Amino acid sequence: MTHRSTRRTVLLATGAVTLAAGCSKYGDNGGDSGSSSANASAGQELAKTSEIPVGGGKIFKEEKVVVTQPKKDDFKAFSAVCTHQGCTVGTISDGIIHCPCHKSEFHIADGSVAKGPAAKPLPAEQIKVDGNSIRLA
Numbered sequence: 001m002t003h004r005s006t007r008r009t010v011l012l013a014t015g016a017v018t019l020a021a022g023c024s025k026y027g028d029n030g031g032d033s034g035s036s037s038a039n040a041s042a043g044q045e046l047a048k049t050s051e052i053p054v055g056g057g058k059i060f061k062e063e064k065v066v067v068t069q070p071k072k073d074d075f076k077a078f079s080a081v082c083t084h085q086g087c088t089v090g091t092i093s094d095g096i097i098h099c100p101c102h103k104s105e106f107h108i109a110d111g112s113v114a115k116g117p118a119a120k121p122l123p124a125e126q127i128k129v130d131g132n133s134i135r136l137a
Contacts, residue, residue, distance in 0.1 A: 041136065042136050042137060043135055043136065044063070044135060044136045045133050045134070045135050046060055046063065046065065046067055046127070046134050046135065046136060047060075047067060047133075047134050048132050048133060048134070049069075049073075049075070049129065049132045049133070049134060050132065052067050052068065052069045052075060052134065053069065054069050054071065054072050055069070055070065055094075055095055055108075056068065056069065056092050056093070056095075056108070057069065057092045057097065057108050058092070059080050059088075059089055059090070059091075059092065059097075060080065061080065061088055063080075063136070064079060064080045064081055064088065065077055065078070065079065065080055065125050065127075065136070066078045066079070066080045066089060066092070066097055066122070067127060067134055068092070068097070068108035068109070069108075070095070070108050070109040075127060075129050075134060076108065076109065076110070076111075076124070076127075077124065077125035077126065077127040077136075078097070078106070078111040078121075078122035078123065078124055078125055079111075079122050079123045079124075079125060080122075081122075082099040082101065082102075082104055082118055082122075083104075083113075083118045083119070083120040083121065083122060083123075084099065084101070084102055084104045084116075084117050084118035084119075085101060085102065087099050087100065087101035087102070089106070089122075092108065095107065095108050095109070096108065096114055097111075097122065099118070102117050102118075103115070103117075104116060104117055104118035106118070106121065106122050111123070111124060
């Protein structure tokens with residue numbers, strides 16, 4: 001017994017495939033917004049402390065990590081993968097981490113959402129400050 005495809009079935013299937021293909025272009029991890037530790041090696045030096053501005057930060061796209069310095073000598077690290085749809089965040093200014101895809105914003109002090117559409121904060125990453133070196137923990 002064969003089933004005849006209706007126009008609605010074909011349109012729904014085509015739309016689902018198009019949506020999946022369109023969403024997969026954002027981010028390098030297929031939308032997984034969990035911790036990026038698998039993309040970086042523990043002990044790897046990310047930067048010198050002098051490279052991270054007070055009130056700002058630096059994005060390490062290859063490692064998928066953002067390192068910030070909300071206050072002098074207070075370094076934080078977060079996943080650089082936006083929790084909205086998996087894009088890599090793009091810039092940091094005025095104490096805010098910006099995602100270029102849908103304009104979500106996150107606070108540099110704790111990764112919390114400053115502006116949606118993201119609903120979840122950026123997950124924290126583990127770093128170790130050793131002298132003037134910032135390393136992944």
